[in-house]
Amino acid sequence: MNLGRRAALFVLNHASLLLFAAVACLFAVQSAAFLRWDNFVNILIQASSAAIVATGMTFVLLTGGIDLSVGSIMFLSAAIAGKILLGNGSVALAFAAIVGIGLICGALNALCVARLRILPFMATLAMLFVARGLSLWITKTRAMNLPDLVQIGAMRIGGIPFPVFVMAIVVLAAHITLRHTPFGRHIYAVGHDPEAARKAGIPTGRVLAWVYVISGACAAVGGLVLLSQLGAVSPTFGAQREFAAIAAAVLGGTSLFGGRGNVLPGTLLGAVLMQTVESGLNIINANPYVYPLITSSIIFLAVLLDCARHAQLQQMKRRKIRMESGAAA
Amino acid sequence: MSSIVSAHGPASFPPASSEGTPILQCEKINKSFFGIPVLRDVSFSVRRGSALGVVGENGAGKSTLMNILGGVVRPDSGTLHLDGQPYQPRNPADASRHGIAFIHQELNLFANLSIAENLFLDSFPRRTLGRLPTPFICRRTLRNHAQRLLADVDLRLPPDLLIEDLSPGERQLVEIAKALALNARVIIFDEPTTSLTAHEAERLFALIERLRAQGASILYISHILGDVRRLCDALLVLRDGEVVGFGPVADFPIPRMISLMVGRDVERLYPARPPVARGPAVLEARGLSQPGVIHNVHFTLHAGEILGVAGLMGSGRTELARILFGLDPCETGDLLLRGEPIRNCSPRERIRRGMAFLTENRREEGLLMDASVAENIALASLSAFARSPLRLLDFSAMNEATAREADRVRLRCASIRRQAAKTLSGGNQQKAVLAKWLLASPAVVVLDEPTRGIDIGAKHEVYGLIAELAAGGAAVLFISSEIEELIGMCDRILVMRQGEIRAALERREFDQERILRAALGEGDEP
DSSP states (O other): OOOOHHHHHHHHHHHHHHHHHHHHHHHHHOOOGGGGGHHHHHHHHHHHHHHHHHHHHHHHHHHOOOOTHHHHHHHHHHHHHHHHTTTTOOHHHHHHHHHHHHHHHHHHHHIIIIIIIOOHHHHHHHHHHHHHHHHHHHHHTTOOOOOOOHHHHHHHEEEEEEHHHHHHHHHHHHHHHHHHHHHHHHHHHHHHHHHHHHHHHEEEEEEEEHHHHHHHHHHHHHHHHHHHHHHHOOOTTTHHHHHHHHHHHHTOOOTSSSOOIIIIIIIHHHHHHHHHHHHHHHHHOOOOOOOHHHHHHHHHHHHHHHHHHHHHHHHHSSOOOOOOOOOOO | OEEEEEESOOSSSSOOOOSSOOEEEEEEEEEEEETTHHHHHEEEETTOOOEEEEEETTTTHHHHHHHHHHTOOOOEEEEEEETTTOOSSSSHHHHHHHHHEOOOOOOOTTTSSHHHHHHHHOOOOEEEEEEEEEEEHHHHHHHHHHHHHHHTTTTTSSSSSSSOOOOOOOHHHHHHHHHHHOOOOOOEEESTTOOOHHHHHHHHHHHHHHHHHTOEEEEEEEEEEHHHHHHHHHEEEEEEEEEEEEGGGGGHHHHHHHHHHOOOOSSSSSSOOOOOOOOEEEEEEEEEEETTTTEEEEEEEETOEEEEEEOTTTTTHHHHHHHTTSSSSEEEEEEEETTOOOOOOHHHHHHHTTTTESSSSSIIIOOOOTSSSSHHHHGGGGGGGEEETTTOOHHHHHHHHHHHHHHHOOOSOOOTTTTGGGGHHHHHHHHHHHHHHHTOSSEEEESSSSTOOOOOOHHHHHHHHHHHHHHHHHHEEOOOOHHHHHHHHHHHEEEEETTTTEEEEEEOOOHHHHHHHHHHSOOOOO
């Protein structure tokens, strides 16, 4: 492999870090307020929910799949929790229901993808509509106000804001699972080549099933954090969060082609980067109509880089028939 | 001296010495695919600690035989014994549990994982808490185990390195280390040296010697007959799915190997082609080179001519075809179509200028399997049926034309407009592809393995169609791994090896052994 190609691959592999540095520098030059500590903490708090959902998404993307249903799962679990709280149920019960709903929806996705062999895109698209439809039915499309929850959202645990605390636990657990358990390494193997993974004796069906369950659970927990910050469930709760989650994961270097990426630092960095852009634009008083344009161009850039990297790797995979003289052994 | 024993083959083979016990015994293995037999009563055995070379032409049944041993396919009949026990692998994982490791030509490693992870993918060492196991991988043990295995194959690399950073030779050593991790008793090598440098190949041979000394048994498939003679102490020669030679390697000097591999009767399979004067040059390649793929390829293809390209698997035949059709890049050299340079044209532009390409991979690249046969036939000529000014398709003209071409290639199917391409037999699918290109009436046709996987009757018809194409003035480049069909069909034959054209033979010089020798690199043509 020649040096130029290695360098190109290095840049492509570390694109998220480079982008992050560039964005931070840009805003720091524009406004001194951007560099303040409380701004940074604020960014972390705001990014928590998205980072948690994106963490689950990373598991799915690593297998080469996709989970479009996470936004709706957030809504469904929050709606049911809201019903429980309004019916004078305890907060603990509501939280347990949230996680439970996430696991159930994830398990249904898993069933469709791993057992019924429905394409992940279609299976989770169906779940998107089913869960959102159910939630609208449950809430009668009316907003539910849950002011008690805001207290939890504002709580500090050991000096750490509640959303950041939950995010830290989820991200760390995900990182350890991916990096330090056989299951985690099997996810990478399945994402790289499912057929070869099957031949290597990896239970590919079980691996696939679990990533959707994990994604569902992460979506629900992300919804829980968001709920605790907003204190209300509106009919647009969690809408289009699937795209924020996919964007954060891809920005963090997770490949849509499967087999490449990580949660720490990748996905966390991606989620924080997205929030940084938004917060930076806020601080420099940018025109609000520009926000989506800028966010979408960053996502576009991330996907473009992912494709460029994939093309590079494919080229390296092409079989050589003859050894050119001077080629490194 | 010889370490192979008891030939269970046909009685004409004298049993070799009967010392020692066989680790692997195959008796009367039969296998057919879609009614076409690919293995017929194959019997042989491998002694513990010996190396058995397996040679034969492409399509002789070597791969199928190894796939049966490796649990990829199951035999129709016959028995296998491993170390005296009946052995019936249900799948590749089962085979590796029994201690049979298969080092494929295309390595089965995960490039996104480290060396150590690849070695222990299904048996990660776990961390323990006191005496309780935890679900976490113990990286230190993993690294230590990996290091030990890497030392066994003499690969001095940190086990945390990702596979994608390794050279092909290094990857192969990792694959062998994986076999060692499974305590493999029998290791099957399938063309292990095709992507190795000479130095890496030497290292591999030394390692194979060492593995044998430690008691492993080797099955070594290769087209490089010199290597086989050097490494192996016994030899199995296959031809058309049958054992035509089995015994100590000393009994098989290279010329005998080659004559056993090729010797077969040719039926009247090929159409008579009256000699015609060579037409004008249509396609000219001048010094085409692409680093790592092909080197300095020169040839001229004339109208009405069938030019054969012979070569073993991995010699660059298919790659040359893809470059000629513009599917793969080509850095230097000129390619002229009727005198006009086309090296930088897209495949679409080349089709427009009269080129056609029949791919070796009919199912994935040659046909739209779910579309109807008629749609497939019309595909390359759609714009000819688009009527101005709106460029709408003229379906009645198109249906008439597709029906005519289907008739011409004697395509057998109930309805070309209602039947999907995937419902056709292999031979009829290939005829549909031919019909597609006939309809486009190309000036140059590149055929890559046009008769692969089709039965003898369909082959006969395909040969007739190819001859018809040439008689109609098209220039045909005929790529095939079956030397015999090239001899039957072609006016001239080019022989490729390692991405270069090593020999060019005129019809009067055609000789199966001579071509195979040039393809193998045994005694180069000048």
